[in-house]
Amino acid sequence: MAETLRPERRLLGACARIDQIEQDAELAACVASQFSSVTPEIHLKWNSVENKEGQFWFGPVDRLIAFAQRNGQRVHGHALIWEQSTPDWALHQLRRDGDWGLVERHIHRVMGRYRDVIGDWDVVNEPIDTQNGRNGLRRNTFQQVFGSNYIERALETAHEAAPQARLLLNEYGFEYDNYVEVERRAAFLSLLQRLLDQGVPLHAVGIQAHLDLGKGPIPARDVADFLQAIADMGLAILITELDVKERDYRATIAERDMRVSDEVRRYLDIALTQPAVESVTTWGVTDRHSWLQVERGDQVDPERFGSAAPNRGLPFDSDLRPKPMHVALQDAI
Numbered sequence: 524m525a526e527t528l529r530p531e532r533r534l535l536g537a538c539a540r541i542d543q544i545e546q547d548a549e550l551a552a553c554v555a556s557q558f559s560s561v562t563p564e565i566h567l568k569w570n571s572v573e574n575k576e577g578q579f580w581f582g583p584v585d586r587l588i589a590f591a592q593r594n595g596q597r598v599h600g601h602a603l604i605w606e607q608s609t610p611d612w613a614l615h616q617l618r619r620d621g622d623w624g625l626v627e628r629h630i631h632r633v634m635g636r637y638r639d640v641i642g643d644w645d646v647v648n649e650p651i652d653t654q655n656g657r658n659g660l661r662r663n664t665f666q667q668v669f670g671s672n673y674i675e676r677a678l679e680t681a682h683e684a685a686p687q688a689r690l691l692l693n694e695y696g697f698e699y700d701n702y703v704e705v706e707r708r709a710a711f712l713s714l715l716q717r718l719l720d721q722g723v724p725l726h727a728v729g730i731q732a733h734l735d736l737g738k739g740p741i742p743a744r745d746v747a748d749f750l751q752a753i754a755d756m757g758l759a760i761l762i763t764e765l766d767v768k769e770r771d772y773r774a775t776i777a778e779r780d781m782r783v784s785d786e787v788r789r790y791l792d793i794a795l796t797q798p799a800v801e802s803v804t805t806w807g808v809t810d811r812h813s814w815l816q817v818e819r820g821d822q823v824d825p826e827r828f829g830s831a832a833p834n835r836g837l838p839f840d841s842d843l844r845p846k847p848m849h850v851a852l853q854d855a856i
């Protein structure tokens with residue numbers, strides 16, 4: 524096969540859960556051999572490290588880091604502030620006391636512990652909401668309690684906790700041409716510009732890139748311009764959560780896998796012409812453990828689908844065999 528013409532290969536990563544890796548030797552071998560970076564899928568989130576107030580649970584993070592280090596892999600820090608992964612006790616206290624100290628202690632505890640092994644951190648996850656938000660920002664508890672500059676405060680706090688770290692905002696919903704995503708791109712760019720104008724420590728952005736075959740063609744020019752605008756601000760870009768939602772379960776497996784792979788090729792053709800994009804991480808590895816089934820509550824009808832996982836939006840199938848999406852990734856990076 525012809526060598527790629529790109530001068531350097533990018534980093535390929537995947538999210539992973541150490542509990543699954545420890546119980547599944549095939550998965551462990553696949554993650555270890557196929558990816559050069561891992562993102563903890565859940566273990567670093569606030570409701571995992573401190574699900575009950577004052578009871579810390581760093582074991583799974585430590586073990587995933589040990590696994591990554593044994594395999595010479597990097598670890599991506601995901602995610603410090605995200606409404607959805609904030610434990611109820613903390614949301615309650617934030618609303619009751621309005622005390623930034625709680626957020627500060629959380630950020631310092633987590634980043635302080637992993638400062639020497641994790642270089643990149645998603646400080647705020649999913650701050651944008653152009654439909655129900657306020658000035659394009661999601662009305663989450665942090666926004667309601669501290670105002671829109673909770674984002675600046677989180678970045679400043681993270682910078683104090685780990686002055687060498689690269690700090691990111693991580694966001695979804697920029698890939699398609701519906702009016703919502705057009706507005707989301709604009710809202711994200713203006714947020715970035717505002718933060719940089721204020722001199723807030725922000726070094727990179729995470730583009731989640733949950734692709735979706737139900738959402739129509741990817742507007743190549745607009746997505747390329749969006750990434751260029753981010754690059755022009757001097758920020759690095761990481762594709763942090765690539766996967767593909769597909770739901771035409773009546774098509775053959777081969778057809779579905781080709782559609783998934785084609786969508787990944789189309790997206791990466793656009794995204795990877797942007798030199799500021801330095802890595803691609805898939806949100807999962809195999810249909811065996813895919814979050815796409817669990818989160819979407821798909822009903823698996825064994826009569827119709829056999830034991831095949833209903834959603835096929837990850838690079839390896841449920842037998843850990845590489846699918847066309849894996850080839851697309853290898854070709855692209």
Ligand code: XIL
Binds near residue numbers: 564565602731764814
């Ligand atoms: C998801 C995980 O995959 C699930 O296992 C968990 O229950 C909820 O979170 N965007 C993100 C990720 O930034 O953290 C989410 O991960 C998927 C959407």
